[in-house]
Amino acid sequence: MHLLELYRPILVGTIPIGIHVENSDLDLICEVNDIASFDALEELARAHLQQYRGYTLTRRKVDGLWRLKVNFWLEHWPVEIFAQQKPVMEQNGYRHMVIENRLLRLYGEDFRQQVIALKREGLKTEPTFANLLQLDGDPFSKLLELETWEDEQLRMLWMR
Known part of the structure; x- marks a missing residue:
């Protein structure tokens, strides 16, 4: 984290x-401000992380925004660093985590255990939530649609 603090x-x-x-x-x-920030982060990753097992770095433009992704293993943990020219709290990864945490809080321990069970079967997180909530379509965008829902609306979604 110290390495990435900028x-x-x-x-x-x-x-x-x-x-x-x-x-x-x-x-x-992570948040980057401009192309120079992308270049600096890419150089930082190469200088400090490429010696780790499984190191890969990709940089590409998606939906008009540049993104950088670095993957590697740190001891027994797979690590992914994702950077975008957008404040971290506006990035989808953060937004997904917030709505998922809210759903876990609202639905309780039984729901949490169902999520964990599906994840152990190999399902990724967003598809797991979409599956349990019977949300049709792209699970990533469907979860984001729930951000503005009131708690009662979310409770009713689980009750059906």
């Missing part, structure tokens, strides 16, 4: 919300 890193995903399983990775999201 990029405002935040740990997101399953670990902070307590639904990680044996094969879960450490997901760090």
Whole structure:
């Protein structure tokens, strides 16, 4: 985290919300301000991380936004660093984690255990939530649609 501090890193995903399983990775999201920041982060990753097992780095434009993704293993943990030219709290990884945590809080321990069971079967997180809630369509965008729902609406979704 210290290495990435200029990029405002935040740990997101399953670990902070307590639904990680044996094969879960450490997901760090970062914010970059411009192309020069991307270049600097890419150079930082190469200088400090490429010696780790499984190191890969990809940089591409998706939906008009540049993104950089670095993967590697740190001891027994797979790590993914994701950077985008967007504040970390506006990035989908953070937004997904917030709504997933809210759903876990609203639906309770039985729901949490169902999520964990599906994840142990190999289902990724967002598809797991979409599956349990019977949300049709792209699970990533469907979860984001729930951000603005009131708690009562979310409770009714689970009750059906």
